[in-house]
Amino acid sequence: MVVKDAELPYLRRCVELAAEALEAGDEPFGSVLVGADGEVLAEDHNRVASGDRTRHPEFELARWSAAHMSPEARAAATVYTSGEHCPMCAAAHAWVGLGRIVYVASSEQLTQWLDQLGVPAPPVRALPVREVAPGVTVAGPVPELAEEVHALHRRFHQA
Numbered sequence: 001m002v003v004k005d006a007e008l009p010y011l012r013r014c015v016e017l018a019a020e021a022l023e024a025g026d027e028p029f030g031s032v033l034v035g036a037d038g039e040v041l042a043e044d045h046n047r048v049a050s051g052d053r054t055r056h057p058e059f060e061l062a063r064w065s066a067a068h069m070s071p072e073a074r075a076a077a078t079v080y081t082s083g084e085h086c087p088m089c090a091a092a093h094a095w096v097g098l099g100r101i102v103y104v105a106s107s108e109q110l111t112q113w114l115d116q117l118g119v120p121a122p123p124v125r126a127l128p129v130r131e132v133a134p135g136v137t138v139a140g141p142v143p144e145l146a147e148e149v150h151a152l153h154r155r156f157h158q159a
């Protein structure tokens with residue numbers, strides 16, 4: 001499924017949130033949960049600098065949606081994110097029954113970037129969402145924003 005121009009503001013907000021995470025000393029990832037009517041319901045950025053490596057924004061949004069939305073509203077919602085969900089977050093997304101995912105940078109791109117920066121491989125393999133949660137509709141990457149996300153990761157890992 002293609003990313004529509006009307007969706008770019010949500011993705012830009014994800015990049016902003018990723019930049020906020022970076023400013024706060026955290027890895028640059030940001031995500032936005034949008035209802036079927038286009039309203040932004042919740043947003044978050046990475047908080048793994050707390051010491052809890054599971055504090056990914058997509059995981060927070062999945063749990064938020066389970067606490068605050070009906071199953072129907074979750075299924076009709078979209079999660080926009082600066083980087084494709086990792087397997088943990090893709091699983092949480094699918095378990096709570098959220099709808100579509102739109103990401104700026106793919107896990108494949110991120111893996112390449114981090115490898116080029118000499119970052120050690122993560123403890124969890126960066127599988128694409130479709131391999132973890134085959135029922136979830138996924139769109140991305142978005143080339144016009146991917147370089148901004150790449151730059152944030154360069155800043156984080158070269159700091």
Ligand SMILES: [Zn+2]
Nearest residue numbers: 056086088089
């Ligand atoms: Zn994750």
